[in-house]
Amino acid sequence: MNDKKSNDPSPAEWRVLSLVWEEGPYAAREVIDALKTQVDWSDSTVKTLLRRLVEKGHLQTRKVGNSFLYTGAGSPMGVLKRSGDSLLQRASRKTIGPLLAHLVESSELSQKDLDELKAMIETMSKEGES
Secondary structure, eight states: OOOHHHHSOOHHHHHHHHHHHHHOSEEHHHHHHHHHTTOOOOHHHHHHHHHHHHHTTSEEEEEETTEEEEEESSOHHHHHHHHHHHHHHHSOHHHHHHHHHHHHHHSOOOHHHHHHHHHHHHHHHHHHHO
């Protein structure tokens, strides 16, 4: 993979990547057909997005007959963490807290997730006091 910033998926690439992670492996035709119900992209646009995701190292291909099957090259969490790190690097110290609060408020978190976040914040607060 190249540097982190250039490897971050674009919003359109995220749509394709999410589909392959959730439903894959997929042939290009299956990705195109699945996305037709969601977006108005040409076949060549979807194929370009697939090619870029392979070049960036987010998808792998395997030749099967006359087509290629696309699968995720890494874990979705790994890509999300790298993208989150990239976002935090662009934020100023004054905006990190409000940004994290926005992400929490905008998310559908389970009670377990909330409990884990609360415990993490309490631990970090205690470490900051020492």
